[in-house]
Each structure stands twice: as C-alpha cells, then as structure tokens.
Amino acid sequence: MINPVLVEVERSGFVESRHRGAAIGIAADGGVTVRAGEPEAVIFPRSANKPMQAVAMLRSGLDLDDELLALAAGSHSGEDFHVEGTEKILAGAGLVAGDLRCPAGWPIDPEVQQEVARVGGGPSRMRMNCSG
Structure with a gap:
C-alpha cells in the first residue's frame, strides 16, 4: 500500500x-x-525519536540545562564541545562512555576529523552523532 x-x-x-x-x-x-495510511507498518524512526527520549530522560529526573537538553534531543557533529556535553549528560545519570550503545563514529567535519586523528584519536562512541 x-x-x-x-x-x-x-x-x-x-x-x-x-x-x-x-x-x-x-x-x-x-x-x-x-x-x-498504514500506521502499523514497521519503520525505523532513528533521530525522530530523540525529542521523545529527551522528555523521558527529564521525566526520569535527569537535570539538563538548555544546551544539554538540545544535545539530548538532537544529533550533533562530534566536536569537542559535543563530547563534553555528552560526558555531562552521562555523569548526571551515573553513566560513562562505555554505557553508550551507539557505534563509534568520527566527527562529521573533515577538518575536525583530521585534528582528532592528528592527536592520535579515532572513532568513538562519544563522537558518534547520536551519542547525546
């Protein structure tokens, strides 16, 4: 259909x-x-669920300021400030990077990728655009 x-x-x-x-x-x-239409059809909503997941985090008691809430409700590009925000979100929930279930990823921006590689870094769950 x-x-x-x-x-x-x-x-x-x-x-x-x-x-x-x-x-x-x-x-x-x-x-x-x-x-x-066919609302019973199987779909893969991916990032469309992030705002609802952020609401669930808030309702479960996680205290997020505006910037961290924006990070939790959307995708990011894996820059250092995104990693720092993700670390704050995880710490607020008593979690660490190893608790993330997303795959490892590089930053989206090629220049940032090169900088990460230059200093010996590589793909990581914290830099994956869904880690927030």
Missing part, C-alpha cells in the same frame, strides 16, 4: 511538494479516532 499524501506545500499558487505518510490518532480511552 502506498501511503496517502498527508501534506501539500503550496507556493505562489503551485504545489511545490507533497509528503506521504501514515498517522493515527488515539483517544484517551485507547480508541482510534483517526487514521491515514
């Missing part, structure tokens, strides 16, 4: 883009109120 067009973006009277998808609305009692 091809998912239906859920959104059309119009500019200057012309449809610029169409976005297909699946959606489901659930009432407080658990009943389905509206559905479109």
Whole structure:
C-alpha cells in the first residue's frame, strides 16, 4: 500500500511538494479516532525519536540545562564541545562512555576529523552523532 499524501506545500499558487505518510490518532480511552495510511507498518524512526527520549530522560529526573537538553534531543557533529556535553549528560545519570550503545563514529567535519586523528584519536562512541 502506498501511503496517502498527508501534506501539500503550496507556493505562489503551485504545489511545490507533497509528503506521504501514515498517522493515527488515539483517544484517551485507547480508541482510534483517526487514521491515514498504514500506521502499523514497521519503520525505523532513528533521530525522530530523540525529542521523545529527551522528555523521558527529564521525566526520569535527569537535570539538563538548555544546551544539554538540545544535545539530548538532537544529533550533533562530534566536536569537542559535543563530547563534553555528552560526558555531562552521562555523569548526571551515573553513566560513562562505555554505557553508550551507539557505534563509534568520527566527527562529521573533515577538518575536525583530521585534528582528532592528528592527536592520535579515532572513532568513538562519544563522537558518534547520536551519542547525546
């Protein structure tokens, strides 16, 4: 089944883009109120889950300031200040880098990659763009 067009973006009277998808609305009692497409289809939401994971971290009692909350709710490019922020988040939860379950990665910026390599570093979980 091809998912239906859920959104059309119009500019200057012309449809610029169409976005297909699946959606489901659930009432407080658990009943389905509206559905479109195939919401039961298996997907890999990847980074789209990060804001929800950040909310769960907050609700579990982790104290994050604005910068650390932004790091937890999104991807990053593996620069030193991202690694430092990730270390702070982990420390606040009583965890260390070895507790991360993401794969090792290089910084995204080629110049930063070269600098990391120049000083003897390599790919690490802390530099992986999902480590926050």
